[in-house]
Amino acid sequence: MTDNSSDRTVTSGEQSFEFDLEISELSALVSDCAIALFDADGFITEWNSGARHLTGYDAETIGGDHYRSLFPTDAREDGRPDRLLERTRAEGTVEDDGWRLGDGDSRIWVCEVIATIRADGDVGVPVASAADLDGYLWFVRDRTADHGRARELREEKAFTESVLRAQPDILYAYDTDGNLIQWNEQFERVTGYDPEPPSDVDPLTFIAPEDRDHIGDAIERILEHGERLTAEGRVLATDDDRIPYEFNSARIVDDGDVLGFTGVGRDISDRKARERELERLERLNAVIRTIDDTMVTADTRDEIEAAIVDTFAASEGYRFGVIGRARGVTTGEGHSWEPTARGGIDAAGADGCSSFVDPPVDADGESALETRTVQRYRALRDSSIEQWRHHAREHDYGAVAVIPIAASNQPLGALVIGTAEPSAFPDREREVLQEFGGTIGHAINVMAVRRLLYQDSVVELEFESTDRGDACIRLSDELGCELSVDHVLPLTGEVFIYYLTASNVDPDRVRELARDDEAITDYRLIDADSDESYWECVVRNATIAETVTGYGARLQSKTVRDGVAKLTVQVSSDVALQEFVDTITSAYPDSRLRSKRTVERPVETRGDFRRTVESMLTDKQRMALESAYHGGYFEWPSRHSNAEEIADQLGIARQTFHQHLRVAQAKLLSAYFGDAD
Incomplete structure (x- = not known):
């Protein structure tokens, strides 16, 4: 195709119109459109100023290049240009959108139309054979800006939709007539709302009946007064459950016109x-x-x-x-x-x-x-x-x-x-x-x-046990000695302090076995002589005293000789004795009740206690104790007098005062704790 013009015929119905195809004339008619002519093989033969403006190529540079040179590499490798020309031959005209290349590999998004030019002069008519094809007419418009805006809109829409999908709260928007116009998937999941087919949905449809009045009042205040409100109500879920929600809503306004209201509903079940x-x-x-x-x-x-x-x-x-x-x-x-x-x-x-x-x-x-x-x-x-x-x-x-x-x-x-x-x-x-x-x-x-403590009579029970579940029995059996329990002090429900006297056994052996016994968590040698050693042991569980204490009973004495224990226990007369005995013998099966008797205890008045203490003290011990008490020696943190001052008043040495005072205190505490004769 060497001429800039040729005679063409366009057929419409039964009438035919002949005209000369002049690219410059077409360019004048459509000034913002790129127009080009291709030969039958797809090579560029004509190129107007619009095409030069669109692509940056002038006619001399682009002339002779194939249509496919205008496509990005991936489209060329995919064969897209050749398929478009093939479709044009089969259909007469083809429209397509896509990226095309300009000068310097710039990318342009275009909307193009390709039409056949037949050898007989017809344009846009399918071509049956290659002999009938004279070339192609190419019209192109630049749509890069529109494509960019469309892409931004798609991205914005995709972002909005992803936010709506990811939002754990329910989102909603209603118009002023109460029609649901926007929502997210969480709204559908919670309420079971089916948007197909669309229908008018009142905002209160999904609210529990007992909450509809105050939610309706809130909507009215939003629409009429423009208030931004927070209200609580229960949503009717798909399983007929009532889920407490907190709704934060506001009006939708455009240029002063109220279009409706929108808001967020948050599940507050955990908070409630x-x-x-x-x-x-x-x-x-x-x-x-x-x-x-x-x-x-x-x-x-x-x-x-x-x-x-x-x-x-x-x-x-x-x-x-x-x-x-x-x-x-x-x-x-x-x-x-x-x-x-x-x-x-x-x-x-x-x-x-x-x-x-x-x-x-x-x-x-x-x-x-x-x-x-x-x-x-x-x-x-x-x-x-x-x-x-x-x-x-x-x-x-x-x-x-x-x-x-x-x-x-x-x-x-x-x-x-x-x-x-x-x-x-x-x-x-x-x-x-x-x-x-x-x-x-x-x-x-x-x-x-x-x-x-205060009853006049108590029940005294005597037990005998060889049960090695008891730590004291186990220790006596392994040592082959006699252990006497002098006192038991409960620290907690499971931990007790035992004060023990071990007779006819080397203290080192007691220490060795106590160290290896899991029930004894701590121990200390308090005193020892040639025949006896006095110990303080912390015992966890594993003693009959634990069971006794649980019933409010009192262990009066416990002596263990070569693994055989004899225990005397005092309990209140209103304790269920059989239950108490069954508890001990069940916890420690190798135990049995030997005797039971009721013990009358004399009533001891305050005066009786005082006379008991006085009978235990010597005159010097009583005087040291009395002067220390009335002289403020025991007041703490601020003492009114010290040991030296009191000793001077008594006319004795400070060491002597301390000796009398210590012995007197020991006798007083013995009387109180019941160890005095």
Whole structure:
């Protein structure tokens, strides 16, 4: 194609129009369009000023190059230019968008149209054979700016959509007529909303009926007064659950016109759960404070138990309280439990609570009396355990907690409390209840000890034991000696300080075996002579004294000779003796009760105690003790006088004063702690 013009025919219907195709004339008609002519093989033959302006190539430079030279490398390698020309031959005209190359490998996004030029002069008509094709007409418009804007819009839309998808909150927008116009996937997941086909959706459709009035008022204030509001309401979820949400909403305004409102809804279930937990803890603490005040003034265990269950039953948030005592131990079967006090529930219902203290084998739980830990059972109205489900529905409660009551690691009983809330007793509340159970056990134990100290008569039991589970028996057996327990001081429910006298044994052997015994965590030689050594040992568990202390009993004496122990224990007359004996013989099977007797104890007045002390002191010892007391020697941190001043007043040496005072103090403490004759 060498001429700049030629005769062409365009066919329309049954009429034909002939015209001369002049590229310069086409350029004048479409000044902002790049126009070029290709020969039948796709090589560039004509190039107008628009094409030069678009690509930067002039006609001399680009002339003779193939159409494919205008494509980026990846498109050329993919064969895209050749396929476009092939389609043009088959279809007559082809439109395409894409990147093209300009001078200096600049990239231009274009919208192009390619049309066939037939040998017979027709333009844009399919060509059946190569002989019929004279060339191609190429029209191109620069759309780089539009493509950039479109890409920015797509990126902005993709970013917005990704934010909406990633947002854990529900996002929404409504117009002034209450039609839902924008939302995210979380909105669909929570509400179950199906946007296909679109329909008018009132904002209150997804709100629980009981919350619709105040949410509706909030929407009205937003639209009418432009307030930015935060409101709480429960969303109706797909599973008919009511999920608490906090909504933050504001108006949509354009040039002063109110278009609707938009906002964010955040799931506040965790926050509400924490608030409920805090409220429950506050109520529980109030209940415990009330019970603590009662336990201080109570005279009997029955009073303590009645106060506990009555206070729980009367407290908001709790349905009932049932307390029971741990009864005799049966080897291999654990402790039994019998209700002794109840509040907020009838006798039959209280008896039914025993299945929580000793749960069935198919239940997910353990006996609180055995584990010594609080057990909780939730959602009981729908429990898979039939007796629990029936009991919960009959007595209208949703969850229970079983609190073990123990002293010195000895189970005394268990408290069962019920609440309406099916998900009650979270971990923090269980911790408080665990501590509360220990407080009850301590109060009961202290009360038993107090009764033991002040009763006129007590029951004295004598045991004999060869059980090597007891650390003292084990130590005596291995040493082949006699050990006498002079005093036992409980540090905690599991740790005791033993003051022991070892007779006819080398102290080094005692030290060696004590070091190797796992139950003895610490030891110290206090004094020793040729026949005896006096020891202080810290023992963890593994002693009969632990079991005795748990019942508020008192170990009067314990002597172990060659692994055979004889123990004398005093208990209050109102202690269940058979249960107490069974507890000891079950914990230490190689033990047996040898005798039982009631011991009358004389009433000792303050004057009796004073006379006892005076009979033990010499005149010089009494004088040293009395002058030190009245002279302010024992006042601390600021003393009114020191040892030297008091010694001068008595006319004795300071060392002598210290000697008299120390002996007098020892005799006074002996009288107080019961070691005096």
